[in-house]
Amino acid sequence: MAKKALKQLKEAVKFLQKKYRHQPEVGIVLGSGLGNFTEEIQIEKEIDYSDIPNFPVSTVEGHKGKLIFGNLSGKKIVCMGGRFHYYEGYSPEEVVFPIRVLGLLGIKTLLLSNAAGGVNPSFKVGDLMIINDHIGIDMRNPLIGKNIDELGPRFPDMSEPYKKDLVEKAKAVAASLQIEVKEGVYFCVSGPTYETPAEYKMIHIMGGDAVGMSTVQENIVANHMGIPVFAMSVITDLGFGHQGKITHDEVLHYAKAAEPKLAAIFKELVAVL
16 A cells, blocks of 8 residues: 555656756745735746646545646745645545645645634734644545655654744844734644534644644655744634634635735745745
8 A cells, every 4th residue: 555655646746847847945835815925926837736647636626626737935846726625535644645745845834824713812814824733633644554755754843834034034033024913732633524613622622723624745745854834724614603604715815814914924034944
């Protein structure tokens, strides 16, 4: 199984390297409603997920389904315009397949973004939260099964899942742009249902500041491959203490409203990497 997985990864990488000859330094994953960030990129090549060998295809509204190569802040980057989720019916291995591909393409840093529900009582809709840690006990670990030794160790260290130096650089960037940012723990759930009031309360008690349905599996495989990770959530709805009806349309609306601030931070962060 591991040999087959590695073969599929190499097929995808070989295809992409023929389409785009440069090695990207930074990989970026855009979450729900954050696809307009690609307007900041000097695009050199766009490739539909459906054209890439062995690649999954996005099925969720707000995810464009394209791999975008180009320049941002003077660096070669590759951007995922849409990600994959466990709740779509994909296996954890399929969810993280693109991250593996980005790693094999040679990225040195991975930037993740997502739309998340606010659990910290001090949060409000539209806030940006730098993720400094996560809780992923509700999410199946993508490293279960035979380890692919060519990609990383059997038991990867997770003592610093989100690199502290990247967090500090992002905070300095945000301060220079006069953009307020929060910082906290991202709690990952499988979805696709939004959380019940009791679940929000549990997540708060367990130490979560925001809750979402992505990011953690991607983070795990990036750490497995030795790729430093930075991640940021856009708080698009409020849970604990503010429970009300939540719709995906509202999540997309508030993500798009906050996107310019996230884009500005990501753009300047790439510049100082």
